[in-house]
Amino acid sequence: MADNDVDEGKKGGNKLVMIIGAVVLLAGGAGGAYFFTKPDAQADSADAEPKEEPPAEAIYHGIHPPLLVNFLDERGKGRFLQVSLEVMTRDQKVVEDIKMHGPVIRNNLILAYGDIDYEQVTTREGKQVMLEEALTEINAVLESETGNAGVEAVYFTNVVVQ
Numbered sequence: 001m002a003d004n005d006v007d008e009g010k011k012g013g014n015k016l017v018m019i020i021g022a023v024v025l026l027a028g029g030a031g032g033a034y035f036f037t038k039p040d041a042q043a044d045s046a047d048a049e050p051k052e053e054p055p056a057e058a059i060y061h062g063i064h065p066p067l068l069v070n071f072l073d074e075r076g077k078g079r080f081l082q083v084s085l086e087v088m089t090r091d092q093k094v095v096e097d098i099k100m101h102g103p104v105i106r107n108n109l110i111l112a113y114g115d116i117d118y119e120q121v122t123t124r125e126g127k128q129v130m131l132e133e134a135l136t137e138i139n140a141v142l143e144s145e146t147g148n149a150g151v152e153a154v155y156f157t158n159v160v161v162q
Helices: 002-037 041-048 092-100 102-113 118-122 124-146
Strands: 059-072 078-089 153-161
Touching (some): 059 102, 059 153, 078 092, 078 102, 092 124, 102 124, 118 124, 118 153, 124 153
Antiparallel strands (some): 078 153
């Protein structure tokens, strides 16, 4: 019988080892899950910093009346160009500044467009260059008059070449 008591003790000990092993496994799994899913220290510091606000809503403003420019084509023939422009900003103050300094802006755009050639106004690439020139001219006027060049983009809404 003494051998049976020893066998019973081994069986009970095996159960205890299995229970302890299961507890250790569960604790290790829970610790590992926490380690891999816990918030990052960098994410915590990012939350502490103020988040960037989305950009303000776009505001569009037309340059009215349309610009009318005379120019010469490659054969020296007189042509005219009529363009309607819209500017895009995110600041209502810039719209007010454009209205205030509209005569200077119109003058500078007419002078800039007076030196174009016919092929420039009839190709997509040429028109894109014209828009970039308009953006530069408008922002230059705003910068010199107000200290704030706040126009982000210029768009054609109408282009007529004759």
